[in-house]
Amino acid sequence: MSEVVLKMEQIVKEFPGVRALDNVNFEARAGEVLALVGENGAGKSTLMKVLGGVWPYPSYQGDIFIKGENRRFYTTREAEESGVAIIYQELNLIPELSVAENIFLDRQPTNRLGAIDWRKLNSDTQTLLDELGIRDFKPADQVKHLTVGKQQMVEIAKALSKRARILVLDEPTSALTDREVAELFRIIRKLKQDGVCMCYISHKMEEIKQIADRVVVLRDGQTIGDVTAITDITLDQIIARMVGRDIKDMFPAPARQRGEKILEVRNLEVDHPDLAGEKRVRKASFSAYRGEILGIAGLMGAGRTELVSAIFGACPDATHGEVLVAGNRIDIRSPADAIDHGIALLTEDRKAFGLFLGQSIAFNTTIASLPTISSRSIGVIDAARERALVEKYVAQLGVKTHDIDSIVGTLSGGNQQKVILGRWLNAGPKIFILDEPTRGIDIGAKVEIYKLLDRLAGEGVAIVMISSELPEVLGMSDRILVMREGAIVAEFTRKQATKEAIMEYATGARRTGQ
Ligand SMILES: Nc1ncnc2c1ncn2[C@@H]1O[C@H](COP(=O)(O)OP(=O)(O)OP(=O)(O)O)[C@@H](O)[C@H]1O
Ligand SMILES: [Mg+2]
Structure with missing residues (x-):
């Protein structure tokens, strides 16, 4: 040796x-x-x-x-x-x-x-x-x-x-x-x-x-x-x-009931930030339904993050196309608008967009709650109720901390991710978009998050999940979209989807209509 x-x-x-x-x-x-x-x-x-x-x-x-x-x-x-x-x-x-x-x-x-x-x-x-x-x-x-x-x-x-x-x-x-x-x-x-x-x-x-x-x-x-x-x-x-225990069944059994169409995206395009005339997202159209988990697969850089951030109002001036929530065309000019319409986005880059590292777990969990951030807010926050809620999410997600007043920057990486997740759960969205939700999360907590998403879908939330881990996309989704070079190039039902088929479309080895 x-x-x-x-x-x-x-x-x-x-x-x-x-x-x-x-x-x-x-x-x-x-x-x-x-x-x-x-x-x-x-x-x-x-x-x-x-x-x-x-x-x-x-x-x-x-x-x-x-x-x-x-x-x-x-x-x-x-x-x-x-x-x-x-x-x-x-x-x-x-x-x-x-x-x-x-x-x-x-x-x-x-x-x-x-x-x-x-x-x-x-x-x-x-x-x-x-x-x-x-x-x-x-x-x-x-x-x-x-x-x-x-x-x-x-x-x-x-x-x-x-x-x-x-x-x-x-x-x-x-x-x-x-x-x-x-x-x-x-x-x-x-x-x-x-x-x-x-x-x-x-x-x-x-x-x-x-x-x-x-x-x-x-x-x-x-x-x-x-x-x-x-x-x-x-x-x-x-x-x-x-x-310290065995883990069986990673993914919850898919017994989900698709409800009404809640989100429809028509011909969404996002301009490239630097290259005039180029698009980061090209003519993307899809729908999401209550009670359903919609997976979005694709290689890194395929435009998945750009697509969902555009829906969330991250770059209104570079975004074209239509977004409808519950059949009504809406104009999302900022993330606050999106939150107002019941849309939540868990971003992939927790450091840049997600967390206030110098603030407590409690602060970070409650910052996005609809009533506190919405323009229609009545502005009354019940502190005791809020604490109870934070305690609930901390326990539910297994955030490892001794105190909800701990500063988020002192948590381990995976636990920081759980705090952001708790924040969006607390916001009670109708449409919950998650960009790589289990990145950096340990296997036990992953299973907890899968169960949670399944339960949310069961409660009628439309879940849209971007993931680069194919077993996760396959194990969790009712339907799967595949993106490549800014466009949605394939759609599979849970039954049709295989790892090989998704990869063929994601890499461009196979193209729609050929
Ligand atoms: N700067 C800090 N101040 C206070 N506590 C800290 C600090 N850094 C880490 N901890 C605590 O030490 C413990 C170990 O954290 P550590 O970041 O080493 O975990 P990890 O194994 O790397 O987890 P992960 O897989 O989530 O990255 C955790 O309870 C964490 O909250
Ligand atoms: Mg670590």
Whole structure:
């Protein structure tokens, strides 16, 4: 077996009211991919933040050994200089800067006069992108114009540019397309051969089976069982270690009754923000019904997010076409208008559009409630009732916190997602659009969310769910639309839909009418 390059001994990390890491022992070897798995809030990101100096010595207890040497990092820079690079779960790029500037932030090549050597900066970046096989964007592109998936790739390029010996990937694929994931795995395998030690955090179990050499499970800040070779353990056994119980039936049985048509979209088009004459969404027409779950499949960048954001009033001046709610044509000029008409949208990018990270769970849950935000609001908020509601959603969704007044920014990534979900549930929508609702959510909570969506549909809500996880789309939807290059290219009933058929349309291998 190869050399142990990283050893963490008896790590304890406490936050007010939470012991996030409770005597964790952890070791990883050169040239291996060690998967770190566990439910939301188990402590995975915290452990890696201790390693990366985000939680500097001595804000934790225990020892970190790198290549046998006891190290104490007082800053993230010190960790980086020791060969530790971390790709964090939440994107940390600067939207206004270019891809190249983001990758080489603080390390930009300069010329003799001390000015930035743009040519070298861009060519170094191009080399990196080539190495990664990225052709979808250029070094000079502004990050803010990239989709979440592409931004994630910039993060990966950035970490690789530091030639890390220990590379931590915290849910790196949560926003990547299948092609990008394949690309990433190719790079990971290459780095493995170069002897890089990788710690890989993910909630996607199939992915872990595919890429990891060994796996270790964290639950409530403690490791459960030993580090185990991936070939010596089944997925069910891993999941059982994670949640402390067996999970059967992921998806609720589809016994749904379709009600009346509640949403109709006719010939919706969205202009491209930069390219005049180009469209992000082209002539999209579809309907959603009460009591039904409508899935929208497609590759990243197919225009799904643009379609639903346009319906939600995100870009009224760039949006053309008609939206009807309950048969009436409505004019949505802003998200507040959409909410007024009973439409809710759970966005894919929780950091940019979703959460007020500096505010409490209670604040974040109640901010979008229809009566408080609506222009017709009578403005009376019953504080006790509101608290009871927040408590209800926290319990229902299993948000891991000791207090609904906790600041959302202190929750684990998956738990932040649950808070946004709770907010929209609290708003009581008629039409609930969810863009990648289970991204970053652990398997136990996923099942809870599936049950919840099923129940909402049963109560007569029309659910529209974008998801890049095909098993989820197939398992949950009554009908499935497939988008490609801004257009709806296929529609399937639950019975007709197969993974292969959806992929054929999503990739353009098959086209309607051919
Ligand atoms: N800055 C912070 N302040 C207070 N508590 C925190 C902070 N960061 C994390 N915690 C708490 O520590 C625990 C572990 O969180 P962590 O982010 O490590 O979970 P995780 O395993 O990465 O979960 P996820 O899969 O949801 O990302 C949680 O209870 C979380 O609320
Ligand atoms: Mg995390």
